[in-house]
Amino acid sequence: MTDKFRISHIKGAPASGEILCVIDDIVDGTAKEFSFHDGDDIHDLFIQRNGGQVYAYVNICPHAGTPLNMEEGEFTEKSGRYFMCHTHGALFQLEDGLCVAGPCNGAKLQAVDVILKDGNILVV
Ligand code: FES
DSSP: OOOSBOGGGSTTSOOTTOEEEEGGGSOTTSEEEEEEEETTEEEEEEEEEETTEEEEEESOOTTTOOOSOSSTTOOBOTTSSEEEOTTTOOEEETTTOBEEESTTTTOBOOBBOEEEETTEEEEO
16 A cells, blocks of 8 residues: 555546646646645645656645645755755655655655556556
């Protein structure tokens, strides 16, 4: 079992196995944002691309629950090595969402379950 967030569990969102986007839709070093509405619930997600890798998370900081970014698609600090929450500056590792500095040190971003296959980013 995975504890990752599943897009396919959102009513009206793409089903498991469907293409969410293609990797070339995401400018290298930036993220593409997605917003899915399920009744009154809004699920804001982002997928960061770094070269041939993608990292998908729910766009909620574990510290105070705000979105991480201020500008669309801009989730990392200057070096591009960490996601940074603009609210209080927490830094998160790209590969597992672990906070390594800031007020929620040791907490994690909620990962989203996607698969990169043949250049397509697929819903799980
Ligand atoms: S809300 Fe993100 S660091 Fe405080």
